[in-house]
Amino acid sequence: MADTSQKAPWREMGLKDSEYELIKERLGREPNYTELGMFAVLWSEHCAYKHSKPLLKTLPTEGPRVLVGPGENAGVVDIGDNLACAFKIESHNHPSAVEPYQGAATGIGGIVRDILAMGARPVILLDSLRFGPPDDPRTRFLFGGVVSGIAGYGNCLGIPTVGGEVFFARPYAGNPLVNVLCAGLMKHEDLHRGGAYGVGNVVMVVGHSTGRDGIHGCTFASDVLGEDSESKRVNVQVGDPFMEKLLIEACLEMMASGAVVGIQDMGAAGLTSSCAETAARAGTGLAIDVGKVPQREGGMNAYEVMLSESQERMLLIVSADKVEEVKRIGAKWGLHAAEIGRVTDSGNLEVFHNGKLEASIPVSLLAMGAPEYTPEAREPEYLKKTRNLRDEDIRAPEFGELKDILLRLLASPNIASKEPVYRQYDYMVRTDTVEGPGKGAAVMRVKGTKKGLVFTTDCNGRLVYLNPAAGAAWAVTEAALNVAVTGARPLAITNCLNFGSPENPEIYWQLKEAVRGMGEACRVLETPVTGGNVSLYNETDDQAIYPTPIVGMLGVLDDIEKRIDPGFKRPGDIIAVLGKVWGDARSLAGSEYLEIAHGMVAGDPREPDLDLARGIIDVLTEGAGEGVFSSAQDISEGGLLVALAECCVHGAEGARGCAVSPKALGCGEREDIRVDGMLFGECNTAAVVSFPADLEEKVSEICKRHNVPLSVIGSVQGSSLAVETCGGLRILEVSVEEILSAYKTGLEKSLKG
Amino acid sequence: MKFGVVVFPGSNCDSDAYHVLRDVIGADCEYVWHESRDLSGFDALVLPGGFSYGDYLRCGALARFSPVMDSVYKFVDEGKLVIGICNGFQILLEAGLLPGAMLPNDVLEFRCQWVNLKVENTSTPFTNLYKPGEVIRVPIAHGEGNYYAEPEVLDELERAGRIVFRYVDAYGNPTREANPNGAARNIAGIINEKGNVLGLMPHPERCSESLLGGEDGRRVFLSMIKSLETGAFLSK
Numbered sequence: 001m002a003d004t005s006q007k008a009p010w011r012e013m014g015l016k017d018s019e020y021e022l023i024k025e026r027l028g029r030e031p032n033y034t035e036l037g038m039f040a041v042l043w044s045e046h047c048a049y050k051h052s053k054p055l056l057k058t059l060p061t062e063g064p065r066v067l068v069g070p071g072e073n074a075g076v077v078d079i080g081d082n083l084a085c086a087f088k089i090e091s092h093n094h095p096s097a098v099e100p101y102q103g104a105a106t107g108i109g110g111i112v113r114d115i116l117a118m119g120a121r122p123v124i125l126l127d128s129l130r131f132g133p134p135d136d137p138r139t140r141f142l143f144g145g146v147v148s149g150i151a152g153y154g155n156c157l158g159i160p161t162v163g164g165e166v167f168f169a170r171p172y173a174g175n176p177l178v179n180v181l182c183a184g185l186m187k188h189e190d191l192h193r194g195g196a197y198g199v200g201n202v203v204m205v206v207g208h209s210t211g212r213d214g215i216h217g218c219t220f221a222s223d224v225l226g227e228d229s230e231s232k233r234v235n236v237q238v239g240d241p242f243m244e245k246l247l248i249e250a251c252l253e254m255m256a257s258g259a260v261v262g263i264q265d266m267g268a269a270g271l272t273s274s275c276a277e278t279a280a281r282a283g284t285g286l287a288i289d290v291g292k293v294p295q296r297e298g299g300m301n302a303y304e305v306m307l308s309e310s311q312e313r314m315l316l317i318v319s320a321d322k323v324e325e326v327k328r329i330g331a332k333w334g335l336h337a338a339e340i341g342r343v344t345d346s347g348n349l350e351v352f353h354n355g356k357l358e359a360s361i362p363v364s365l366l367a368m369g370a371p372e373y374t375p376e377a378r379e380p381e382y383l384k385k386t387r388n389l390r391d392e393d394i395r396a397p398e399f400g401e402l403k404d405i406l407l408r409l410l411a412s413p414n415i416a417s418k419e420p421v422y423r424q425y426d427y428m429v430r431t432d433t434v435e436g437p438g439k440g441a442a443v444m445r446v447k448g449t450k451k452g453l454v455f456t457t458d459c460n461g462r463l464v465y466l467n468p469a470a471g472a473a474w475a476v477t478e479a480a481l482n483v484a485v486t487g488a489r490p491l492a493i494t495n496c497l498n499f500g501s502p503e504n505p506e507i508y509w510q511l512k513e514a515v516r517g518m519g520e521a522c523r524v525l526e527t528p529v530t531g532g533n534v535s536l537y538n539e540t541d542d543q544a545i546y547p548t549p550i551v552g553m554l555g556v557l558d559d560i561e562k563r564i565d566p567g568f569k570r571p572g573d574i575i576a577v578l579g580k581v582w583g584d585a586r587s588l589a590g591s592e593y594l595e596i597a598h599g600m601v602a603g604d605p606r607e608p609d610l611d612l613a614r615g616i617i618d619v620l621t622e623g624a625g626e627g628v629f630s631s632a633q634d635i636s637e638g639g640l641l642v643a644l645a646e647c648c649v650h651g652a653e654g655a656r657g658c659a660v661s662p663k664a665l666g667c668g669e670r671e672d673i674r675v676d677g678m679l680f681g682e683c684n685t686a687a688v689v690s691f692p693a694d695l696e697e698k699v700s701e702i703c704k705r706h707n708v709p710l711s712v713i714g715s716v717q718g719s720s721l722a723v724e725t726c727g728g729l730r731i732l733e734v735s736v737e738e739i740l741s742a743y744k745t746g747l748e749k750s751l752k753g
Numbered sequence: 754m755k756f757g758v759v760v761f762p763g764s765n766c767d768s769d770a771y772h773v774l775r776d777v778i779g780a781d782c783e784y785v786w787h788e789s790r791d792l793s794g795f796d797a798l799v800l801p802g803g804f805s806y807g808d809y810l811r812c813g814a815l816a817r818f819s820p821v822m823d824s825v826y827k828f829v830d831e832g833k834l835v836i837g838i839c840n841g842f843q844i845l846l847e848a849g850l851l852p853g854a855m856l857p858n859d860v861l862e863f864r865c866q867w868v869n870l871k872v873e874n875t876s877t878p879f880t881n882l883y884k885p886g887e888v889i890r891v892p893i894a895h896g897e898g899n900y901y902a903e904p905e906v907l908d909e910l911e912r913a914g915r916i917v918f919r920y921v922d923a924y925g926n927p928t929r930e931a932n933p934n935g936a937a938r939n940i941a942g943i944i945n946e947k948g949n950v951l952g953l954m955p956h957p958e959r960c961s962e963s964l965l966g967g968e969d970g971r972r973v974f975l976s977m978i979k980s981l982e983t984g985a986f987l988s989k
Binding site: 148151155156157158240241242243245246333334422423424425426427428429430431433434445447560561 | 762763765766768769772773776802803804806807808809862863864865866892894896956958959962964965966
């Protein structure tokens with residue numbers, strides 16, 4: 001063992017032999033140990049996107065509102081009134097799999113610093129989480145740790161955690177997903193970049209001292225999890241949210257002082273990546289001395305300082321005459337603000353240790369020289385089986401079973417209220433949260449304007465597993481509809497592509513197809529991708545996760561007073577479906593119903609009708625602007641019936657019941673329609689709205705204008721959810737009390753039962 | 754009349770209190786850095802919520818040693834008004850300006866939610882615009898709000914009308930279910946003997962605008978202004 005690592009230390013560090021040869025060739029010599037370590041972290045999949053870059057280039061990234069696209073620390077979107085929103089989602093899956101509390105906590109820390117690096121004040125967080133089955137003790141341990149890690153770190157920062165998702169499924173058992181979205185606000189002129197511009201400018205490290213924690217964290221993040229992963233707990237960084245809070249305030253003050261030329265988070269690969277990336281963006285070089293980096297333990301060598309992933313640190317490029325100002329602000333907040341080097345014109349990253357040269361590597365080679373791989377892609381075998389789901393394979397439930405099925409769906413941890421989770425998060429601090437977690441997308445006011453910002457994260461991995469292109473397109477469509485049902489206009493997305501090992505042709509095919517589907521949906525819905533993150537090698541013991549390309553979407557409400565929410569408002573209001581509910585067997589593909597009631601994960605999900613989705617978005621935003629809708633809700637997990645139940649759950653006092661008949665949706669007209677398909681099918685491009693009866697004509701007009709079918713299915717009434725067939729037979733009646741009880745207690749019961 | 758909002762390292766509701774005082778109510782308001790010792794010119798101070806010094810060691814335990822606290826003691830002696838919200842309440846307890854201590858929530862988890870509060874004493878500078886016994890809705894967000902004091906101290910607080918807010922159900926009953934953190938006798942907020950220092954765990958600054966779901970908290974600040982203007986309920 002010692003022998004191998006002596007002969008080929010690059011393998012231990014995660015580099016392939018061919019990559020080592022490439023380094024030697026480009027460098028024209030053997031790299032020394034420190035240099036090799038620097039290459040290993042920056043050329044890791046996590047930092048270099050070796051397997052995903054060619055695919056990512058196919059995504060649409062431009063639009064009239066995009067101020068900064070992919071390539072910087074975060075995307076930035078113009079939201080009007082001279083304001084801009086920086087937002088990005090990032091994964092912290094591997095650390096959370098072995099050390100859930102710190103893994104999740106430092107995941108927040110990292111993405112918050114990315115937003116800060118753009119010059120924005122971080123103002124909201126959302127968490128998109130995936131776990132194994134809730135009755136698995138390991139899941140309970142991971143779930144508890146992740147949720148309290150998010151609470152422990154996020155609450156202390158004073159950034160509200162306003163939304164996200166939690167989804168449980170067996171493929172995530174060994175490899176949970178922890179994706180964190182952060183957004184920040186700034187004026188246009190406050191935009192900063194991560195570039196080491198200006199030869200002679202000073203390189204400074206601000207924030208926490210540097211220790212030996214997290215060395216090779218991103219190499220660990222670029223490997224599959226195995227039996228020895230527990231031993232990699234030492235690779236997981238430890239977070240200090242108090243330090244991060246001070247760092248935010250100090251950096252904002254330093255940027256406001258005009259001292260900061262460039263700024264970059266020291267996250268994955270620490271000092272190595274921040275130095276290489278800032279210099280690469282500016283086309284300059286850096287000469288730094290690691291002996292000048294404030295250290296929390298003695299005797300650290302250059303290798304350790306360069307590779308440390310100690311948290312709560314930022315790299316600043318400061319004009320020479322402003323160094324004292326930066327130091328003064330650092331001292332005010334009790335932080336280190338140390339000069340460690342200068343910007344040079346050498347094009348090299350030169351690392352000294354107390355004056356002795358320890359490493360010298362061309363910046364372009366380090367930051368941009370990693371090879372790109374286009375591995376073999378092969379359609380997965382399992383699809384032959386799952387795709388082949390016929391009408392007769394799904395036993396049609398008796399009418400008498402429907403109530404029990406609905407209550408089981410509402411109690412399913414994937415659908416039930418997530419209050420046991422979000423009540424642990426401070427979602428109100430900063431006093432901008434108008435709609436917090438629990439109802440759908442989060443709605444935030446922007447002080448000093450009439451505007452609202454709307455955020456959501458979405459992705460149903462089960463659908464992506466069954467049809468990656470369609471599933472990824474659904475993730476975008478669902479996110480867009482989630483935003484639009486508040487009345488907001490979807491503007492842009494950030495994505496986090498969570499997949500297994502790209503070296504497996506079947507997984508690479510999933511990735512390729514998902515990126516294709518996502519790109520198509522983003523093009524039609526005009527929501528460009530402004531940045532994000534790729535997390536590969538999410539597997540344990542040959543069990544890959546469901547392919548999970550999470551979409552984080554930003555939307556804008558021009559007038560926050562005109563927002564809509566899912567809850568019914570008044571008895572007598574008409575309930576209608578915008579769009580199309582298929583109602584056939586295929587629409588049950590990958591549904592929660594199919595898994596819960598029939599124990600099947602199967603089918604071939606249809607692609608969303610993107611033009612129709614566009615029309616629905618237009619109808620919702622226009623209708624909200626004109627104040628015609630009392631409520632609006634998208635149709636996702638659990639289908640139409642669960643969507644209606646949620647409208648009841650969130651309904652106003654006296655408006656928590658409804659009676660509907662799917663007659664208007666075409667039942668009785670088409671042969672392939674099934675009752676369960678109609679009620680529980682998920683792949684529908686549709687939304688449920690309610691409005692006062694006297695506005696029906698106006699709603700109908702708006703729908704016609706945008707070519708969106710409008711089907712009136714019932715009205716708000718009574719104190720139960722009642723469904724009739726097209727023949728008028730009442731096939732289901734569930735009291736609101738029963739709905740509430742199932743919905744509110746479902747998650748806790750499944751985690752504690 | 755002027756409010757000061759003290760900023761400790763780690764305060765994170767400072768800008769929320771400042772926003773309500775200045776932008777919603779229109780009061781004169783300034784931030785006070787924790788190293789400042791000069792409180793002249795201020796009539797009332799807010800010790801805001803957050804995680805001062807990361808709440809390391811114990812909530813509020815380090816903030817009480819901030820330089821500004823020396824001046825806060827004098828400020829209180831002079832009969833000026835101090836309101837400590839959430840972490841600010843914890844700091845007031847650690848500083849000995851209010852009796853008792855905070856324990857972790859009995860549920861052993863952070864809790865962010867709306868609660869019902871009964872205004873138990875409306876003859877204070879902080880509550881004179883509420884109706885006696887009024888039930889209001891206010892958010893909480895804390896991990897350590899389980900108020901504790903010796904039984905004799907609690908009895909004295911009850912007797913002297915120093916329990917200002919209690920967690921109650923929608924009908925005003927201080928039930929076990931209505932108590933989100935296990936606080937002794939459902940206590941959510943208390944005042945000092947002199948009546949010029951209020952500590953409370955709930956966040957009135959988070960419910961001072963209808964857009965945020967309620968405005969029951971605004972009258973806490975308006976009551977302070979009314980007292981300062983008229984001298985009502987102020988100690989001499």
